[in-house]
Amino acid sequence: MKIRVGLFFGGRSVEHEVSVITGLQALANMDTERFDITPIYITKKSELYVGEDIGKIEAYRDIPALLSRSTRMTLVNEGGRVYMVRQPAKKFGSNILGELDVALPAVHGTNVEDGTLQGYLNFVGLPYAGCDILSSAVGMDKFVQKCVLKESGIPVLDALRLSANDASAIDKIEAKFEYPVIVKPLNLGSSVGISVAHDRAGLEDSLELAFEFAEHVIVERAITDLTEINCAVLGDEYSAQASVCERPLGSDEILSYEDKYVGGNSKGAKSGGSKGMASLGRELPARIPDELRDRIQTLAVQAFRALGCSGVARIDFMIDNESGELYLNEFNTIPGSLAFYLWEAGGMSYKEQLSRMIDLALDRARREQSINFSFDSNILANVSFGGSKGAKGAKR
Numbered sequence: 001m002k003i004r005v006g007l008f009f010g011g012r013s014v015e016h017e018v019s020v021i022t023g024l025q026a027l028a029n030m031d032t033e034r035f036d037i038t039p040i041y042i043t044k045k046s047e048l049y050v051g052e053d054i055g056k057i058e059a060y061r062d063i064p065a066l067l068s069r070s071t072r073m074t075l076v077n078e079g080g081r082v083y084m085v086r087q088p089a090k091k092f093g094s095n096i097l098g099e100l101d102v103a104l105p106a107v108h109g110t111n112v113e114d115g116t117l118q119g120y121l122n123f124v125g126l127p128y129a130g131c132d133i134l135s136s137a138v139g140m141d142k143f144v145q146k147c148v149l150k151e152s153g154i155p156v157l158d159a160l161r162l163s164a165n166d167a168s169a170i171d172k173i174e175a176k177f178e179y180p181v182i183v184k185p186l187n188l189g190s191s192v193g194i195s196v197a198h199d200r201a202g203l204e205d206s207l208e209l210a211f212e213f214a215e216h217v218i219v220e221r222a223i224t225d226l227t228e229i230n231c232a233v234l235g236d237e238y239s240a241q242a243s244v245c246e247r248p249l250g251s252d253e254i255l256s257y258e259d260k261y262v263g264g265n266s267k268g269a270k271s272g273g274s275k276g277m278a279s280l281g282r283e284l285p286a287r288i289p290d291e292l293r294d295r296i297q298t299l300a301v302q303a304f305r306a307l308g309c310s311g312v313a314r315i316d317f318m319i320d321n322e323s324g325e326l327y328l329n330e331f332n333t334i335p336g337s338l339a340f341y342l343w344e345a346g347g348m349s350y351k352e353q354l355s356r357m358i359d360l361a362l363d364r365a366r367r368e369q370s371i372n373f374s375f376d377s378n379i380l381a382n383v384s385f386g387g388s389k390g391a392k393g394a395k396r
Contacts, residue, residue, distance in 0.1 A: 004038070005358060007030075007039045007104065008041060008102045008104070009040070009107055009118060010119070010269060011042040011046065011108075012111040013107070013109030013111055015188070018301070020120050026338060029349075031355050035358065038084070039055035041054045042112065048074060049073070050070065051066075055192055071097060072086070075126060077125045080125070082099065082100050082126045083116075083378070084097040084100065090116075090329065102129040102365070103129065104357065105121075105128055106334065106338065109192075110140070111360050114137055114141075115136040115137035115140070127364065130311035130333065132310065135310070138307055139309070146218075148307060153302075154302060154328050158176075158219040160172060160218065162207075165214070173203065174203075174217050180197060180221075181203065182194065183218075185210045185214035185217075186217055193202075193212060194210070195210070226321060229247055229286055229296055229319065230242055230248060230315070231244075232312055232314045232335065232343065235304070236310040237278070239376025242298075242300050242301050243342035246281050246284045246285065249282055251281065253313055257307065283346060284341065295326065299326075301333065307331065310360055312335065313335065317329055
């Protein structure tokens with residue numbers, strides 16, 4: 001019997017469209033002999049839809065029309081089995097649309113990748129591939145991520161975390177850093193809202209931009225002469241391996257959203273749409289010394305384990321060409337295109353990568369079945385709110 005996989009993509013995130021590309025790329029490459037796959041589209045209102053055209057990239061040119069011929073649903077756990085159930089329910093006939101054994105999240109950004117979707121899946125009891133709730137949340141919060149990695153001995157740049165209501169934000173930044181500085185929304189990816197400021201006026205503009213996308217931002221010194229090197233990791237806390245390294249080729253001082261998903265994509269346009277991160281210009285494998293490659297791969301696996309990750313993650317590094325220092329720049333718990341190009345360059349097909357991610361999810365689910373989530377107690381037997389002080393009164 002085939003394993004029934006729910007492939008989730010979309011969501012209430014500025015990276016919504018990128019997620020659709022990642023999800024449908026994965027759908028086209030999954031092993032249909034092992035898996036029965038249901039593509040599940042999450043709208044920008046966090047609604048779940050299934051249907052015949054949900055898995056067709058061309059249908060997303062007119063999303064309202066796509067939804068009109070698709071079915072909204074929710075997940076329901078009944079007797080330990082997770083069903084897709086029509087929402088709202090019809091009065092006659094069955095409302096069960098299908099059953100799922102495991103989920104594969106292919107989502108990016110806030111309200112989905114940050115532990116929100118993982119929490120929902122955990123709540124309904126559906127095993128899922130990739131990072132758990134905590135590692136997803138930490139991986140999306142750039143400041144907390146830095147704190148965890150620094151504590152684990154991973155080299156990261158110092159940063160300031162600032163709130164939108166902080167009237168002294170610019171003074172704090174200038175007291176800690178010299179220009180130029182880089183300003184980033186705290187919990188976004190795909191380079192959305194990121195910019196470099198070279199003076200106070202530029203800093204004001206950078207903060208305005210970043211605060212459009214997040215309530216909190218981080219600021220760190222900008223490395224003006226840098227080399228970016230990326231590496232992916234596949235596995236879990238028990239066994240993890242690093243991919244080959246790549247050197248992205250961008251047009252600006254930092255890789256923009258356009259560099260990653262629009263620029264250099266003429267082949268993708270001819271074939272019917274963007275190829276996501278797979279379309280980015282890159283040197284693959286990166287032409288770097290073997291010693292540096294080995295260090296990056298080792299640090300990538302260490303960081304993956306430090307954050308408690310599972311599935312696949314992409315870790316982005318920076319080399320300060322002036323000082324020669326290496327820093328971990330960002331962590332991507334669900335990388336664009338699931339970083340399949342990094343594994344293909346090392347000889348692993350996308351189909352095999354996806355199968356391993358599903359196997360890791362099922363392995364985790366089997367381990368969790370041995371954990372006791374209940375504790376027998378008679379604490380409720382003698383509780384009464386009639387004239388008592390609740391739990392405090394019961395304790396007495």
